[in-house]
C-alpha cells in the first residue's frame with residue numbers, strides 16, 4: 519500500500535455545461551495515471567494536462583453510465599493510445615475492463631477498490647483509494663455533497679440507493695474524503711462524517727428518503743436521449 523502524502527498526484531477538474539467533476543490521480547514515481555469520469559467536451563484539456571505532467575494514462579474510468587453528458591472515454595482512447603476504458607459489469611456498457619465488487623484498479627503503488635453502489639443506476643460504483651495516509655472515495659452520482667443522485671430513470675431505485683450509501687459509503691471512516699461526479703452549488707468535496715450528520719436526504723429514515731426521492735420533480739437531463747446510448751459505447755457511437 520502506498521503513502522499518498524508523498525507520491526499521489528491529485529487534480530479535481532470541472533466541466534461547466536454539465537457541472538461534472540473529472541478526477542486525475544497518478545503515482546508521482548511511476549507516472550501511471552487514471553482519469554475518473556471525463557467529459558467529451560474537456561477530453562483534450564485532460565489529455566494535455568496528463569502530457570504536461572509527464573504522466574502515462576493507463577485507465578479511463580467511469581463511475582456509471584452518465585445520462586447528462588457524453589463521457590470523454592472514447593475520445594481519450596484516441597488521444598492517448600494504449601489507455602484502457604473501465605466501467606462496472608452491471609452497467610452493461612462496453613469497455614475494455616468490466617469491474618465487479620471488490621476488484622481493484624491499480625496505478626503505480628496505488629489502487630482503487632470497487633464498491634458496488636446501485637440506486638442512481640443499477641451499475642453505479644464507488645471507487646475507494648486504498649492508502650495508508652489519506653482516505654478518499656469517488657462516489658459518482660451515488661452521493662453528492664448534501665445530496666444524492668436522482669432515482670427516476672436508468673433503473674434507479676431509492677431504497678437501493680439508501681442501502682448502498684449506508685452500507686458501502688457511510689461504513690468508511692468518518693474522515694474519508696468524498697469526491698462526487700457533480701455539484702450544482704459550487705461545492706467541491708465532503709467527508710463521510712459530514713454527510714452522516716448533515717445530508718438532508720440520507721439522514722432521514724429509509725421510508726422518508728424514498729418519499730423525498732419519489733417527489734423531487736426534476737426535469738430530465740437535456741442530453742439524456744443522446745448521452746445514454748453513446749455512453750453505452752464509451753461515448754463513441756458506431
Ligand SMILES: N[C@@H](CCC(=O)N[C@@H](CSS)C(=O)NCC(=O)O)C(=O)O
Pocket residue numbers: 536584585586659665666667668669700736737738739740741
Ligand atoms: N439539469 C441537468 C441535469 C441535472 C441532474 O439531473 N443531475 C443528476 C446527476 S446527472 S445523471 C442528479 O442525480 N441530480 C440530483 C439532484 O438532486 O439534483 C441537465 O439538464 O443536464
Ligand SMILES: [Fe+2]
Pocket residue numbers: 582583584585586638659667
Ligand atoms: Fe448520473
